[in-house]
Amino acid sequence: MAGDKVILLDFYPSMFGMRARVALSVKGVEYEYREEDLRNKSQLLLESNPVHKKIPVLIHNGKPVCESLIIVEYIDEMYDAGKKVWTTQGEEQEAGKKEFVEILKQLESELGEKPFFGGDNFGFVDVALITFSTWFHTYETLGNFSIKEHCPKLIEWVKRCLEIGEVSKALAEPNKIYDFALALKSKFAAQ
Known part of the structure; x- marks a missing residue:
């Protein structure tokens, strides 16, 4: 993922999001962290996870990866x-x-x-x-x-x-x- 664009849509108390943050950190992956307001979800979250509309979502070079x-x-x-x-x-x-x-x-x-x-x-x-x-x-x-x-x-x-x-x-x-x-x-x- 070096040189790739990595974004993490997350909510700080989410244990599932924490898993993503730990995994990214352990692998040494640089990423942009975007905090989500779960009562007012961003358009990016809704487009990236249209079925469940949940965090975390890892976006790697424009492609979303969803679920735990x-x-x-x-x-x-x-x-x-x-x-x-x-x-x-x-x-x-x-x-x-x-x-x-x-x-x-x-x-x-x-x-x-x-x-x-x-x-x-x-x-x-x-x-x-x-x-x-x-x-x-x-x-x-x-x-x-x-x-x-x-x-x-x-x-x-x-x-x-x-x-x-x-x-x-x-x-x-x-x-x-x-x-x-x-x-x-x-x-x-x-x-």
Whole structure:
């Protein structure tokens, strides 16, 4: 983000905004802080987060990033733990599987009894997370475990998401992901 224009729309007592400020500070990102009056929201906030109209909103080179950063943390952690499942062996792989399953359990806990993360309808958080399900077959096959065994509600959520035609059409096929992962794994093994 060096040299990029970064703006944070925030409200000082917001713990979600504090997450954004901590993350930006820890990464050493320079940004412009704009305090929002939540009773009289700015036009920039309304345009940047038109659905929920909430802070924080990070605007990076004119593109808004909305919602709680905890979801970004989940996604980041899921990617790293998932990678350990298919790229390592032995104790390291077992540790990766355990870490990965714990992250999935956290997600399942956030889902609760709702059909989708936002409630009754497929929404932003579902969009952010459903793409990871395309890798589940690879993780299970190469890690020799069952996600459904540990997180049945999460797998039911995946099925509900895939029943939405637009969603299933847009996702990569799990078998192609598996073939890609095998090719990548053999390439790394050869190096």
